[in-house]
Amino acid sequence: MKQLGKYSLGVGDRFGHQAKAQLKAIMEMKKHGIDITPVWNKSNREHEIIGTHPDDVRIEADAATKELNWKNNYFVDADHINLNTVEKFIPSSDFFTIDVAAYIGKEADKKDIEAFLDKCEKYYGELSIPGISHKFIITKELVKGVADHYLFAAQKASEIYKIIEGKKGKGNFITEVSMDEVPNPQTPIELFFILFMLAEEKVPVQTIAPRFSGRFNKGVNYVGDPSQFAKEFEEDILVLDYVVKEFGIPAEIKLSVHSGSDKFSIYPHIGSIIKKHNKGIHVKTAGTTWLEEVIGLSMADGEALAFVKAIYSKALDKIEELCAPYADVIDIDSTKLPSKEEVNNWSAEKMAATLRHITDNKDYNPNLRQLVHVGYKLAALQIDKYNNLLEKYEDIISSCVFENIYDRHLCRLFNI
Numbered sequence: 001m002k003q004l005g006k007y008s009l010g011v012g013d014r015f016g017h018q019a020k021a022q023l024k025a026i027m028e029m030k031k032h033g034i035d036i037t038p039v040w041n042k043s044n045r046e047h048e049i050i051g052t053h054p055d056d057v058r059i060e061a062d063a064a065t066k067e068l069n070w071k072n073n074y075f076v077d078a079d080h081i082n083l084n085t086v087e088k089f090i091p092s093s094d095f096f097t098i099d100v101a102a103y104i105g106k107e108a109d110k111k112d113i114e115a116f117l118d119k120c121e122k123y124y125g126e127l128s129i130p131g132i133s134h135k136f137i138i139t140k141e142l143v144k145g146v147a148d149h150y151l152f153a154a155q156k157a158s159e160i161y162k163i164i165e166g167k168k169g170k171g172n173f174i175t176e177v178s179m180d181e182v183p184n185p186q187t188p189i190e191l192f193f194i195l196f197m198l199a200e201e202k203v204p205v206q207t208i209a210p211r212f213s214g215r216f217n218k219g220v221n222y223v224g225d226p227s228q229f230a231k232e233f234e235e236d237i238l239v240l241d242y243v244v245k246e247f248g249i250p251a252e253i254k255l256s257v258h259s260g261s262d263k264f265s266i267y268p269h270i271g272s273i274i275k276k277h278n279k280g281i282h283v284k285t286a287g288t289t290w291l292e293e294v295i296g297l298s299m300a301d302g303e304a305l306a307f308v309k310a311i312y313s314k315a316l317d318k319i320e321e322l323c324a325p326y327a328d329v330i331d332i333d334s335t336k337l338p339s340k341e342e343v344n345n346w347s348a349e350k351m352a353a354t355l356r357h358i359t360d361n362k363d364y365n366p367n368l369r370q371l372v373h374v375g376y377k378l379a380a381l382q383i384d385k386y387n388n389l390l391e392k393y394e395d396i397i398s399s400c401v402f403e404n405i406y407d408r409h410l411c412r413l414f415n416i
């Protein structure tokens, strides 16, 4: 079976120019003795907005790894696919994030639910999971609640998995199941029963992406109590340990944190907990590559800065349209957005500092950052011009991409 390795980082590259800079950041970690498997992910929605095809991600990943002489594993992730979108990702992907969000809450067949409840009978009463100090009280009602909510989704995961397995062959790809894009978090005990369902449905899940509590807004810091996150995250890790022996889930299973990028306040917790338990992790951080491109263009000044200012101006005009698809994962206070006129007078440094995710910089503005984050469509609408600028100012942009992944993400995660 293909294995992801202990540590893996999912990176996104919407416009397909930054794979080398991202890989360089991962290579830099080798100097600290930390091996990380790179995974390039791009969702169907991003492909549709930019006008790219999943094959393009494969071409970029192959080229970057070849050019930098990367000899270890790397993967191309069909990010958040479901029954409607899986097909076109199959040839070029070897990592599949099976997204069951759309199927959660839909009820499975009554007799399937009954059959699952029967299998769970042995867990009724007090359940101890090694490493977790408190006991879980398991009742039939609790399990029925989980089955009503998640069994249909587990069955759909199996259906999608079988389509992929039928085309690619067993063991030739990584299987992730994601359920992060839903309003309510899954508790550790819900995760336990969901993994039982996936095992029963014969989905060899290697990474699982739950919805954690707190808000994971796009491209800005975690909103919530990091210590509460840490408690939940640690219990989830211990649940995974237990299900490997209990349900025969693949031994390498690990948590996948769909970070929405830049969850800096929880990174040290993730780092210390995986260290404490000697566990691996997959962290997916995607969209901020586009923001680093915009920051790099701002710093390049002249025509590049003018392009960025024009994007911001159009984003203000189209704010509702741009924000609508991301309503659940952004929080923009529009009263704190500077006017077009004000921004047009800004220097290169001021523009870059306003966008860059350094929270103690007085110029940093998370509202403007989030608006530009969801505004990548505006660059896609003038793709030739944008691609030309990316090529012309490659040096300054790639240093921003590198610094973002290496300094702000990996060093925080691994306490360097």
Ligand SMILES: [Zn+2]
Residues within 6 Å of the ligand: 080, 178, 180, 181, 209, 258
């Ligand atoms: Zn996700």
